[in-house]
Amino acid sequence: MEREVYESLKDAFRDQRTHEDNQAFIRRFVEKTDTHSLVRFSNHFRVERLSGGVALRVHSGSTIGFRSEQELLDLVGDVDRFESRHLPGTWGVRHPQHGPWRGPTIRNGNRLDGGVCPxxxxxxxxxxxxxxx
Ligand SMILES: [Zn+2]
Incomplete structure (x- = not known):
């Protein structure tokens, strides 16, 4: 798949249909991150870092890929957070709004009717x- 990069966070929000309430929340920590590029994926976007390593993965309801709880605290603050099982060793944060997925595409065979992740x-x-x- 060809790599698609967003020009700006605004473009990313528009394309991913990011909830308005989440935009300011996401912008705050992305601006503190050593962002190299914003890369489009079908159901999220990634904030690749100048320093390399794990990218932040911004989904509709949460972002994962913080390198440690301390990094999350530094970038986001003392918020609702969890240890990621999907990306072991990283931490994630819930966005203010985490309702049903409203992004651009849903992969075939991945119907979203299994309820909500606790x-x-x-x-x-x-x-x-x-x-x-
Ligand atoms: Zn989950």
Whole structure:
């Protein structure tokens, strides 16, 4: 798949249909991150860092990829957070709004009717295995 990069966070929010309430929240920590580029994926976007390593993965209801609880505290503050099972060793944060997925595409066979993940608040596929945390 060809790599698609957003020109700006505004473009990313528009394309991903990021909830308005989440935009300011996400902008605050992305601006503190050593952002190299914003890369488009079908159901999220990634904040790749100048320093390399794990990218932040911004989903509709949460962001994962913080390198430690301390980094999360530094970038986001003392907020609702969790240890990621999807990206072991990283931490994630819930966005103020984490309702049903409203992004551009939903992968085939990944129907979202498995309820809501108790950990990150994203919609779950039928398998009930969360892809986001
Ligand atoms: Zn989850």
């Amino acid at each position: 950990n990150c608040g994203n919609r779950l596929p039928v398998s009930r295995r969360c892809d986001f945390c």
